[in-house]
Amino acid sequence: MLHKVSLGVRDISKYRLLLAGELIDELERLAAELKGVRICHINSTPFGGGVAELLSSYIPLVRDLGLDIDWQVIYGDRRFFSITKSIHNALQGGDGRFIRGEETQRGYKSQSLLNAQEMDRNYDVFIVNDPQPAALPHFSDEAQAKWIWRCHVDSSEPNEEAWQFLRPYIEEFDAAVFTMSKFVPPDLMGPRIATMPPAIDPFSSKNMPLPRTLCRELLQNLGLDPKRPLIIQVSRFDQWKDPFGVIRVHRMVRQEVPGLQLALVGSLAGDDPESMDMYAAIHREVDKDKDIYVFSNLTGVGNMEVNVFQTACDVAIQKSIREGFGLVVSEALWKQTAMVAGNAGGIPLQMSGKLSQYLISSEEECAEKVLYLLQHPDIAAELGQEGKEHIRQNFLMPRLIKDELSLIKSLLQD
Amino acid sequence: MLHKVSLGVRDISKYRLLLAGELIDELERLAAELKGVRICHINSTPFGGGVAELLSSYIPLVRDLGLDIDWQVIYGDRRFFSITKSIHNALQGGDGRFIRGEETQRGYKSQSLLNAQEMDRNYDVFIVNDPQPAALPHFSDEAQAKWIWRCHVDSSEPNEEAWQFLRPYIEEFDAAVFTMSKFVPPDLMGPRIATMPPAIDPFSSKNMPLPRTLCRELLQNLGLDPKRPLIIQVSRFDQWKDPFGVIRVHRMVRQEVPGLQLALVGSLAGDDPESMDMYAAIHREVDKDKDIYVFSNLTGVGNMEVNVFQTACDVAIQKSIREGFGLVVSEALWKQTAMVAGNAGGIPLQMSGKLSQYLISSEEECAEKVLYLLQHPDIAAELGQEGKEHIRQNFLMPRLIKDELSLIKSLLQD
Numbered sequence: 064m065l066h067k068v069s070l071g072v073r074d075i076s077k078y079r080l081l082l083a084g085e086l087i088d089e090l091e092r093l094a095a096e097l098k099g100v101r102i103c104h105i106n107s108t109p110f111g112g113g114v115a116e117l118l119s120s121y122i123p124l125v126r127d128l129g130l131d132i133d134w135q136v137i138y139g140d141r142r143f144f145s146i147t148k149s150i151h152n153a154l155q156g157g158d159g160r161f162i163r164g165e166e167t168q169r170g171y172k173s174q175s176l177l178n179a180q181e182m183d184r185n186y187d188v189f190i191v192n193d194p195q196p197a198a199l200p201h202f203s204d205e206a207q208a209k210w211i212w213r214c215h216v217d218s219s220e221p222n223e224e225a226w227q228f229l230r231p232y233i234e235e236f237d238a239a240v241f242t243m244s245k246f247v248p249p250d251l252m253g254p255r256i257a258t259m260p261p262a263i264d265p266f267s268s269k270n271m272p273l274p275r276t277l278c279r280e281l282l283q284n285l286g287l288d289p290k291r292p293l294i295i296q297v298s299r300f301d302q303w304k305d306p307f308g309v310i311r312v313h314r315m316v317r318q319e320v321p322g323l324q325l326a327l328v329g330s331l332a333g334d335d336p337e338s339m340d341m342y343a344a345i346h347r348e349v350d351k352d353k354d355i356y357v358f359s360n361l362t363g364v365g366n367m368e369v370n371v372f373q374t375a376c377d378v379a380i381q382k383s384i385r386e387g388f389g390l391v392v393s394e395a396l397w398k399q400t401a402m403v404a405g406n407a408g409g410i411p412l413q414m415s416g417k418l419s420q421y422l423i424s425s426e427e428e429c430a431e432k433v434l435y436l437l438q439h440p441d442i443a444a445e446l447g448q449e450g451k452e453h454i455r456q457n458f459l460m461p462r463l464i465k466d467e468l469s470l471i472k473s474l475l476q477d
Numbered sequence: 478m479l480h481k482v483s484l485g486v487r488d489i490s491k492y493r494l495l496l497a498g499e500l501i502d503e504l505e506r507l508a509a510e511l512k513g514v515r516i517c518h519i520n521s522t523p524f525g526g527g528v529a530e531l532l533s534s535y536i537p538l539v540r541d542l543g544l545d546i547d548w549q550v551i552y553g554d555r556r557f558f559s560i561t562k563s564i565h566n567a568l569q570g571g572d573g574r575f576i577r578g579e580e581t582q583r584g585y586k587s588q589s590l591l592n593a594q595e596m597d598r599n600y601d602v603f604i605v606n607d608p609q610p611a612a613l614p615h616f617s618d619e620a621q622a623k624w625i626w627r628c629h630v631d632s633s634e635p636n637e638e639a640w641q642f643l644r645p646y647i648e649e650f651d652a653a654v655f656t657m658s659k660f661v662p663p664d665l666m667g668p669r670i671a672t673m674p675p676a677i678d679p680f681s682s683k684n685m686p687l688p689r690t691l692c693r694e695l696l697q698n699l700g701l702d703p704k705r706p707l708i709i710q711v712s713r714f715d716q717w718k719d720p721f722g723v724i725r726v727h728r729m730v731r732q733e734v735p736g737l738q739l740a741l742v743g744s745l746a747g748d749d750p751e752s753m754d755m756y757a758a759i760h761r762e763v764d765k766d767k768d769i770y771v772f773s774n775l776t777g778v779g780n781m782e783v784n785v786f787q788t789a790c791d792v793a794i795q796k797s798i799r800e801g802f803g804l805v806v807s808e809a810l811w812k813q814t815a816m817v818a819g820n821a822g823g824i825p826l827q828m829s830g831k832l833s834q835y836l837i838s839s840e841e842e843c844a845e846k847v848l849y850l851l852q853h854p855d856i857a858a859e860l861g862q863e864g865k866e867h868i869r870q871n872f873l874m875p876r877l878i879k880d881e882l883s884l885i886k887s888l889l890q891d
Contacts, residue, residue: 268699
C-alpha cells in the first residue's frame with residue numbers, strides 16, 4: 064500500500080473573518096453537491112517543498128467542508144527520483160539535464176507500475192501532482208475514476224525530449240491544471256485544460272499576524288537595529304532570484320538612506336551544492352558589510368522568522384529574473400508590506416493595479432522604486448493596504464478550493 | 478587571508494535584568510584588566526551547528542565589554558573536511574570512521590599549513606574550536622600568542638588511532654578546554670586543562686519570552702489542539718536521541734491521559750542520509766497516529782517554533798541514550814518547563830536538586846515520570862521554576878564569558 068499522510072481537520076469557518084461570507088457559502092454548496100465523492104491527492108513527498116506545504120493546509124480545510132479527501136505518497140528509490148528530478152528540471156526548460164537512455168526510462172515505468180499496483184484505488188477522483196506520479200493512470204486499470212494532473216512548475220518552454228517522453232502519460236488524464244495559462248505546453252492535446260494559481264494559508268506560522276513588539280524584539284535579538292529602515296528579500300539562494308543584484312540595489316539606495324539595513328532570508332538544502340556555494344559566496348560578500356544580514360534554515364531561521372521579516376520591514380524586494388509563481392510576493396503583500404519585484408513568472412498576477420508600477424526589470428529601476436517608497440512611507444502604506452486586499456480576494460486557500468472543487472464537479476458531470 | 482565573520486556588538490547590560498548585578502560587574506572588572514588584549518576565535522564554519530551559534534551570541538557581548546575579539550574561519554576543500562569530520566566522529570568514539578592513510582593525513586597537514594599562513598596573526602590569544610583547526614599552532618610560527626583549544630564534543634573515549642594522530646597537535650596548546658571534566662582524554666599531557674560547560678542566549682529567537690496567546694495560536698495553526706495536553710522532544714533525528722522510544726513512551730502515557738499529544742521537533746541536514754532515513758521512518762510510523770506530530774526545518778520549523786513548543790508544552794522529554802552536553806535541556810528549563818531526561822552526557826549537570834529525580838534510564842521509567850508530572854501540574858510548575866533558576870545561575874552566556882576571560886587572564890599572567 065502507498066503511504067497515506069495523516070492530517071486532521073481545520074476549521075474553514077475561520078475564513079469567514081477574512082473573506083466575504085459568500086465565498087465560504089459557495090464552497091459549502093459545492094461540497095454539498097460533491098457529498099460522497101472520494102478524492103485523493105497523490106504526490107511524491109509528505110514533507111518539504113511547496114506542494115507538500117500546500118496540501119498540508121489544503122486537505123484539512125476540504126475535510127472540514129464534509130468531503131472525503133486523502134493524500135497518498137508514491138514510493139521510489141534513488142534512481143527513480145533522479146529521473147523524475149531530471150524530468151522536473153527539464154519541464155522548466157533546464158538544458159541537458161534530462162536523463163536520457165532506455166534503461167532509466169524503464170526505471171521510471173517499472174516504478175510507476177509498482178506504485179499503480181500499490182495505490183489505494185477506492186477513490187472517484189485522483190489529483191496527481193507534478194511529473195513524479197504522472198504515469199499512474201497509464202499503469203492503473205482504474206477506468207471509472209477521473210484523473211487530474213496538477214502541474215506546479217512553469218512548463219511553457221520544456222526541454223523537448225523530456226516533454227515528449229512525458230506527454231503521452233499526461234494526455235491520458237481527464238484534465239490538466241496549470242498555475243497560469245502561459246505555462247501550458249502548446250502541443251498538449253486531450254485533457255481539459257484548467258488554470259489555477261496557488262494560494263497562501265493566512266493562518267500558518269508564516270502568515271499569521273504577529274505582535275509588532277515581538278517583531279521589533281526579534282530583529283534586535285538577531286542583531287538588527289529596529290529603529291533603522293530595513294529592506295528584505297526572502298528567497299532561495301539561487302541565481303534566478305538575483306541576490307547579488309539585491310545587494311547592489313541596497314548599496315545604491317543606502318547612499319541616499321544612510322543606515323539602511325538589508326536582510327537576505329532564505330532556505331537551502333544541504334544536499335544542493337549549487338545553493339550551498341552561492342550561500343557561502345553571499346556570506347563572503349556581505350560579512351564585511353555591517354548593514355547586510357543573511358539568515359537561513361541553516362541558522363535556525365524558519366517560517367515565523369520569515370513572517371517577522373515580512374511584517375517588520377519597510378520594503379520587500381523580490382528581484383526575480385525568472386520565476387515560477389513567486390508566492391512569496393503574496394506572503395509579503397498579505398502583511399501590508401510594500402513590494403518591489405521583478406516582472407517575471409506569476410509575479411505580475413499578484414501585483415495588479417497601482418502595485419504594477421513597482422514591477423521592475425533592472426537594478427537601477429529597482430533601486431529607484433525602493434528609494435521612492437522609503438522616502439514616501441505614506442505611499443508605501445497605501446500600496447501595502449492595496450496589496451493585502453488583492454491577496455485577500457485572489458490568493459487565499461478558499462479560492463483555490465473553489466477552483467479545484469468546481470473542476471471536479473464539471474468533470475463528474477461529463 | 479582567512480575569512481573574518483562580521484558581527485556587531487550586543488548590549489551586555491541587558492543581562493542585568495536577569496542576573497545578579499555582581500556577575501556583570503565582575504565581567505566588567507575582568508574586561509578592564511584585559512583591556513587591549515586582542516582575542517580571536519577560530520573555527521571551521523560561520524553558520525550551521527552549535528559552535529557557530531554560540532560564537533554568534535558570545536562575541537558581540539564580549540565586544541560590548543570593550544574587548545577586542547574577532548572570529549576567523551579556516552578554509553578547506555571537500556577532502557579536508559572529510560578527514561576532519563572523520564576525526565570529529567572518531568573523537569566521540571565512533572568506530573571505524575577515522576579515515577586512515579598517509580595521504581589523507583598529509584591532506585590535513587598541508588591544508589593546516591595553508592590556513593596557518595593565511596590567518597591574521599595580530600592577536601594575543603587564539604581560541605581554536607574543535608579538531609578542524611587544531612594543527613594551526615603547530616604550523617604557525619606565532620610563539621608570542623597564547624593558544625587555547627576548545628573541544629565541544631565528548632572525547633572521553635576517543636577512537637585510539639584518531640586521538641593519537643590528533644594528540645601531538647593538542648599538546649602544543651597552552652590550554653585545552655572541555656565541556657565537562659569527564660570528557661578529558663586520560664593521556665592528554667601538557668596544556669593546562671579547564672572545563673567550561675556551554676551556555677544559552679536568553680535573548681535569542683529560540684529563548685526569548687513569547688506571549689502565551691501567540692504560542693496557543695501557533696499550535697492551533699500547526700494542527701495541534703491547545704486545549705489537550707502536549708509533550709515534546711526537541712532533538713536531531715538520530716538513534717542516540719531515541720525518538721522511537723519517545724513514541725512508545727507517549728503511547729504508554731496516553732493510555733492514562735487520553736488525547737495526549739506528542740510533538741517531535743528537530744532539524745536535519747539534507748546531506749545526511751542517515752538522519753533523512755530516520756526522519757522518513759518516523760513519519761511512516763506516526764503518520765497513522767493522529768496524536769503525534771513531527772516538525773523539522775524541512776517544513777520551515779525554525780528557532781521561534783522550537784521556542785513555542787518548549788514554552789507551551791506540559792512536559793519536555795529528552796530521552797537521550799548518549800549525549801554530548803544536551804544544551805536543549807537548558808533551553809526547555811529556561812522556559813520553566815518540567816523536564817524528563819536521560820541520565821547521559823551533560824544532562825545531569827543541568828538537572829540538579831529536585832530535578833534529578835526526573836533523570837531516567839528506561840522507557841518505563843520515562844513514562845512513569847511523564848505521567849506523574851501530567852497528573853501533578855503543581856509539581857511540574859515547581860520543577861519548572863527550580864529549573865529556570867538553576868539555568869539562570871549556571872548556563873547563561875555571562876557565566877561562560879567569565880570562565881573564558883578568567884582562563885585568558887591566568888594564561889597571560891603565566
